[in-house]
Amino acid sequence: MSDKVYSVLILCTGNSSRSIMAEALFNVLGKGRFRAYSAGSHPAGTVNPFAAERCAAFGYDTSTLRSKRWDEFATPDAPQMDFVITVCDQAAGETCPFWPGTPLTAHWSFEDPAAFEGPDDEKRRVFDKVFRQIMSRVTQFVNLPLHLLDHAAIHREMRAIGERQPEVADDQH
Secondary structure: OOOOOOEEEEEOOOOHHHHHHHHHHHHOOOOOOOEEEEEEEOOOOOOOOOHHHHHHHHHOHHOOOOOOHHHHHOOOOOOOOEEEEEEEHHHOOOOOOOOOOOOOOOOOOOOOOHHHHOOOHHHHHHHHHHHHHHHHHHHHOOOHHHHHHHHHHHHHHEEEEEEOOOOOOOOOO
C-alpha cells in the first residue's frame, strides 16, 4: 500500500454547499490518504449553515470551512492537485483555470440543496439527502486501490462513479 496523500479539489460555482460537504467527506472518509479542498468560480462568500450543520454532525471541524474562489488553487504556490471534481452542472460547463500538474478530472452532478425553498426541516431533509449522495460517491472513490491503478484506469473509475446514480433513499435518516 502507498503512503501517498492525494490532493483533491472539489469545484462548484458558489462553493457554499455541495463542494463544502464533499471537502469534509473526503477529509474524513479518506482517513489521511486524501487532503481535500473546495472552491468556486463565483463563491457565495459564506458557507451555507445547513451544509456546515451536516459536516459538523459527521464529526468534521467546520472552523476551517470557508467559501473561496478557485483562483487560489491555480497559483504556482498552491497545493498540486491529483484530482479535480466538479459537483454542479454549471461549474462543469465553465472554463476552469489551468491547474498546476496534471490532475485527473471528473464531473459528479448533484442537485443544489441551497436552491431548495421551504421550511428549515424540509431544507435539512434535502441537505441530508444530497450529503448522503455525495458520501456514496466519495466512499466509492476513497476505497479504490489507487496505488495499483494507472492514470487511465483511475480516470475511468472517477468518471464511472459520477455516472452512477447514488444509491440513497430519499427517506433515510
